[in-house]
Amino acid sequence: METLTQYSPLSIQGRVPTLHDSRCYRLSRHVQLRPEHDGFVAESLITGHCERLPNAASVRLLLSLMDPAQPGALLAPLDARRASVVRTFLGRCLEGGLITEIADDGTADEDGILSLAHWEPHDLAFHLRSRKGRNPRPVGATWHLADRLPAEDARRPEHGSVLGTIPLDKPDLDRLKAQDWTLTRALEERRSRYSIAPLSLQALAHLLFRCCRVTAARKEAMAGGVLRKVHPSGGSLHSLELYVVANRCIGLARGGYRYDPFAHTLVWLRQDDPDMIELLRDAQTATRDLKDLPSVLLIVASRFRRVTRKYQSLAYHVILQEVGTLYQTIYLVSQTLGLAVSALGAGDSDRFARVFNTDFFAESSVGEMIVGGAEK
Incomplete structure (x- = not known):
């Protein structure tokens, strides 16, 4: 698992999110998963951050957050080395906008960002990918x-x-x-x-x-x-x-x-x-x-x-x-x-x-x- 883009964590709320083992997180509604080369790539339509998922285990790990889950519960069965790798991965996913924190009342952190509320994912994807900046791909002729x-x-x-x-x-x-x-x-x-x-x-x-x-x-x-x-x-x-x-x-x-x-x-x-x-x-x-x-x-x-x-x-x-x-x-x-x-x-x-x-x-x-x- 590795990042494909050099990015600065983009927090519309003015803070860089930090992963906590006891808090709940789930997959962002503004993330897209697609096959690419020998694996899959997860891309945030908020930040443009792309994360390579090279094998089935990495895909399953990300998809395990389709429902809210605590990192601590995901890490508990792992040995220290693997737990460190997974924690780093989840931290990148949080900073890159692939996952979002879920509050006790069930609301997602990203849903509190007013300027995201008017975007449908497909419209945001079109905007992001046809402009320079958060689009990691070449743009132009x-x-x-x-x-x-x-x-x-x-x-x-x-x-x-x-x-x-x-x-x-x-x-x-x-x-x-x-x-x-x-x-x-x-x-x-x-x-x-x-x-x-x-x-x-x-x-x-x-x-x-x-x-x-x-x-x-x-x-x-x-x-x-x-x-x-x-x-x-x-x-x-x-x-x-x-x-x-x-x-x-x-x-x-x-x-x-x-x-x-x-x-x-x-x-x-x-x-x-x-x-x-x-x-x-x-x-x-x-x-x-x-x-x-x-x-x-x-x-x-x-x-x-x-x-x-x-x-x-x-x-x-x-x-x-x-x-x-x-x-x-x-x-x-x-x-x-x-x-x-x-x-x-x-x-x-x-x-x-x-x-x-x-x-x-x-x-x-x-x-x-x-x-x-x-x-x-």
Whole structure:
């Protein structure tokens, strides 16, 4: 048993905890256990401290504290040498946040830390592991998977049969540059808006062109190509793909589509069916302000390998940052087009993968927005 990180005991309460044989301790709710190399590693999501557990005995020792126990009771059956090793181990676990003291009334020491009360373990893990500081792993553009996984091409290949390809109208950018809303007006008037009114295919086409098209592309062997769009992306990788579920879009058949940002076309992938309805129903359920199924549902998916090959520790963080930039871009352009748009808090990535026949771990949904026409 050994520590894997050089750390200073981080006590939010202003004191370094000391192990006492007669007091009770249990496993922290902010600890994660995972297999690594030839054993296991226990990691505190509070301090970032990692402890290697090289064998079954060390794992059993830590897990024996799933329920409150006194170190004295654990050490009593051991000889002096082994007791010293185990006491040192438990002391490191306490200082590193892997275990927490339990008071006589059954409350955990860590539960008295107010600034921890609002964290769910998975959120805290995401925050810790995508930032420097308490994260012991390398963070950034290390290309850590480049020698193991081939690069994905910047242009998504089409898998399977398609029902058709719909060319889309393009807006007059020169006219827009001269006559469109100012950025300040769009920012100040931007709101989440809800409408079940239909929108035209032209309005949808102009929204996609102004927000999602590829404006420049460059070959880059390491990354599989880099792209430029009107919204930023980490490393110019642009892993995001936009899918359209059309319900009330004048000039567009109901069904599921993928936007091709290179050709500015919609690739028709699926006709209207019960699975499509469920995607729309999920979107309606996500907001209390929509009286019927949305007119159009935009689903943002990511081809994860585009990002994960390059970025270590923060790859998903980078993907969600890009989702945010795309959301804001769609919000602002929709405002100028008179469309009602709202981002949704969450969606069903499994259902998306089933409907659009993608591999959940290779390409699945990471964001959703609903779009409606202007109410008359």
